[in-house]
Amino acid sequence: MRDLSAAHAEAFLEMMSAERGAAKNTLISYEKDLDELSAFLRTRDTTLGAATTADLQAFLGHMAREGYKASSQARRLSAFRQFYKFLYAENIRVDDPTGILDAPKKGRPLPKTLSQADIDRMLALAAEEAAQAGPGRLERLRMLALLELCYATGMRVTELVSLSSRVLAENGRFLIIKGKGNKERLVPLTKAAIAAVTAYGAEQKVVHGDKEFAYLFPADSATGYLARQVFARDLKGLGARAGISSDALSPHVIRHAFASHLLANGADLRVVQELLGHSDISTTQIYTHVLDEHLRELVETHHPLAKATKNGD
Numbered sequence: 001m002r003d004l005s006a007a008h009a010e011a012f013l014e015m016m017s018a019e020r021g022a023a024k025n026t027l028i029s030y031e032k033d034l035d036e037l038s039a040f041l042r043t044r045d046t047t048l049g050a051a052t053t054a055d056l057q058a059f060l061g062h063m064a065r066e067g068y069k070a071s072s073q074a075r076r077l078s079a080f081r082q083f084y085k086f087l088y089a090e091n092i093r094v095d096d097p098t099g100i101l102d103a104p105k106k107g108r109p110l111p112k113t114l115s116q117a118d119i120d121r122m123l124a125l126a127a128e129e130a131a132q133a134g135p136g137r138l139e140r141l142r143m144l145a146l147l148e149l150c151y152a153t154g155m156r157v158t159e160l161v162s163l164s165s166r167v168l169a170e171n172g173r174f175l176i177i178k179g180k181g182n183k184e185r186l187v188p189l190t191k192a193a194i195a196a197v198t199a200y201g202a203e204q205k206v207v208h209g210d211k212e213f214a215y216l217f218p219a220d221s222a223t224g225y226l227a228r229q230v231f232a233r234d235l236k237g238l239g240a241r242a243g244i245s246s247d248a249l250s251p252h253v254i255r256h257a258f259a260s261h262l263l264a265n266g267a268d269l270r271v272v273q274e275l276l277g278h279s280d281i282s283t284t285q286i287y288t289h290v291l292d293e294h295l296r297e298l299v300e301t302h303h304p305l306a307k308a309t310k311n312g313d
Contacts, residue, residue: 003047003049004049005038005047005048005049008048008049008087008092009031009034009038009048009083011086011090012030012034012082012083012086012087013027013030013031015086016030016082029075029079030079030082030083033075033076033079033080034048034079034080034083036076037051037056037059037076037080040058040059040062041055041059044058048083049087049092049093051097052097053097053098053099053100053101055097056077056080056097056098056101057101060073060076060077060101060104063076064104070104073103073104074103074104077098077101077103077104078103080098081096081098081101084096084097084098085098113253113256113257113260114244114248114249114253114254114256114257116261118242118244118257119151119254119257119261121242121243121244122147122238122239122242122244123144123147123148123151123192125238125241125242126140126143126144126147126148126238127144127196129143129144129238130143130144130196130199137203138200138203138204138206138207139234141196141199141200141203142200142217142226143234143235143238144196144199144200145193145196145197145199145200145217146160146161146217146231146234146235147196147235147238147254148190148192148193148196148197149163149175149189149193149196149197150251150254150255150258151193151254151257151258152187152188152189152190152192152193152258153175153177153187153189153193153258153275154187154255154258154259154262154275154276155177155187155255156179156252156255156277157228157231157232157251157252157255158228159177159178159179159277160217160231160251161215161217161225161226161227161228161231162215162223162225163175163215163216163217163225164214164215164216165212165213165214165215165216165218167197167216168197168198168201168216172189173188173189173194174186174187174188174189175187175188175189177277179277180277180279183277183279185274185275185277187275197216228251231251232250232251235249235250235251235254236249236250255276258275258276259272259275259276259284262275269281269284269285272284
């Protein structure tokens, strides 16, 4: 029987262009995906038009063995679904072989984080720069206060930059943070964070006198407080001066470091959940990857069988 796969693929692409208005790049991708599948199917002595569910499953398995990411596999499967639905709708096939195929599950990416040494280096540099007299000292003290607060509390960047100026008056060991859904949570402050905020507040009075601000980090912006992008930019600048790649650094990475370092030092997962303001503990569990090595070392150090193996018993 004559193989009409190429003609069917061409008709499919024409339909996607004329009826769906698919972009040129999308059509090129679909054509490439179908060509790859067709080449694979030839190794199984079949064609695009005659492929079965098992053939398509075999192709996805082949992609996985070749190291394709789950997202790449899912994208190709999406193209194949469109193609075989078209063949079914046009009565070219009496079934859709993609109907019972599941898209490959995408692994949840691990959050970027920083080592304790990286954080210590940044904090030390921020403190050193903040101690310097001269123009721009208020901005340098602000950077130190932002960094200390971010790492001490794990606040989201919006929660941080929009803190009320009442923080200066309260001067307590705890901070009330208004998070998503206006839910409030109580987080403790480190002595270093309190000292940084106090020094920043004192310099603010020197520069602005008795002028009152609604926000702890005021700015001439639509919101009235420091833009997240400004903090992110300044943080990357500080990181670069501390020898940390800008690609590895953002306010959210500091939040990740806060959670990761707490867990690595024995904090309870439920406590970290509360501090981060996560409504579901499954969101917090992504940070447990940092415990793997720590737990392995604990077992190797303290388990009697592991000790015996080390001693050659």
